[in-house]
Amino acid sequence: MSNIRYSVVVPAFRENGNLRPLVTRIFGALSQVNSPVPAQEVEVIVVDDNSRDGSVETVEQLRREGYNVRIIVRTTERGLSSAVVRGFREAQGDNMLCMDADLQHPPEYVPAMLASMSPTKQFALGTRYAKGVEIDEGWPLYRRVISSGARMLALPLTSASDPMSGFFGIRKETFLKARNLNSQGFKIALDLLVKCQIPNDAIAEVPFSFGVRTEGESKLSGKVILRYLEQLAELYWYRFSAIIVFLVILFFILFVLMARALLSSYGGLDSKAQSKY
Numbered sequence: 141m142s143n144i145r146y147s148v149v150v151p152a153f154r155e156n157g158n159l160r161p162l163v164t165r166i167f168g169a170l171s172q173v174n175s176p177v178p179a180q181e182v183e184v185i186v187v188d189d190n191s192r193d194g195s196v197e198t199v200e201q202l203r204r205e206g207y208n209v210r211i212i213v214r215t216t217e218r219g220l221s222s223a224v225v226r227g228f229r230e231a232q233g234d235n236m237l238c239m240d241a242d243l244q245h246p247p248e249y250v251p252a253m254l255a256s257m258s259p260t261k262q263f264a265l266g267t268r269y270a271k272g273v274e275i276d277e278g279w280p281l282y283r284r285v286i287s288s289g290a291r292m293l294a295l296p297l298t299s300a301s302d303p304m305s306g307f308f309g310i311r312k313e314t315f316l317k318a319r320n321l322n323s324q325g326f327k328i329a330l331d332l333l334v335k336c337q338i339p340n341d342a343i344a345e346v347p348f349s350f351g352v353r354t355e356g357e358s359k360l361s362g363k364v365i366l367r368y369l370e371q372l373a374e375l376y377w378y379r380f381s382a383i384i385v386f387l388v389i390l391f392f393i394l395f396v397l398m399a400r401a402l403l404s405s406y407g408g409l410d411s412k413a414q415s416k417y
């Protein structure tokens with residue numbers, strides 16, 4: 141029987157330069173004496189979309205050095221969210237964490253994130269919007285504006301403080317309940333929060349300092365932002381369809397009543413006018 145209780149899933153596309161520091165820092169943090177989670181109960185799964193940049197060789201070398209890390213290479217699919225879903229499906233642990241490869245999610249927070257999940261806390265959320273947390277000054281202004289705008293648009297859907305975060309964890313039993321996950325785009329945490337109907341008191345928020353990328357490039361593009369808007373429309377429908385249908389019917393009834401009232405008042409005026417002549 142496997143002794144793996146925790147799985148760290150890392151979506152990665154052309155991240156070879158980041159994989160060694162990422163994996164060694166994760167296991168380094170887990171090996172500290174005060175780590176709440178033992179390193180031997182943790183696996184790291186890199187889900188790579190055929191980067192062909194040496195990532196496979198790096199992970200295999202790390203494995204030979206004794207790190208419990210493996211790589212899944214997808215050749216027919218692409219995308220951050222679908223890579224995370226694939227990793228979660230293959231994870232052995234009951235407590236699953238998602239983090240970026242680019243070290244913007246500091247590996248030193250991994251033990252606390254993993255330990256924060258429990259039967260009552262089904263979701264762990266690494267948040268950049270907690271009191272006292274500072275975002276690295278190197279994070280460009282336009283990214284801050286996009287992030288804040290995206291967060292505001294999601295406010296009616298969840299009360300989580302940072303639903304845009306790519307640093308989050310979910311218990312397997314809850315993940316398995318999710319239906320119709322949106323595998324397009326970047327916002328898998330928001331999708332899970334809404335579709336698994338995670339109540340606020342089941343979310344363990346872990347404040348963390350968001351770093352800057354020093355190696356490789358961000359894959360966030362205009363297309364990703366458009367996909368987010370599509371995803372929002374879908375989630376609003378998912379969450380509020382009953383209210384939306386009710387309001388549409390109400391407006392329709394009001395419209396018909398007003399139209400009838402207007403027509404009959406015109407009709408009344410017409411017949412009065414006719415009777416005058």
Ligand SMILES: Nc1nc2c(ncn2[C@@H]2O[C@H](COP(=O)(O)OP(=O)(O)O[C@H]3O[C@H](CO)[C@@H](O)[C@H](O)[C@@H]3O)[C@@H](O)[C@H]2O)c(=O)[nH]1
Nearest residue numbers: 151152153187189219220223240241304306326358359360
């Ligand atoms: N497998 C796979 N991985 C991908 C793909 N696109 C991106 N990734 C991986 O997903 C992680 C995040 O991608 P970035 O391109 O570095 O994203 P970002 O711009 O830094 O955005 C991050 O921060 C945002 C918060 O501002 C988050 O909202 C977003 O989800 C992400 O975590 C990285 O490890 C990257 O390699 C893809 O198509 N396939």
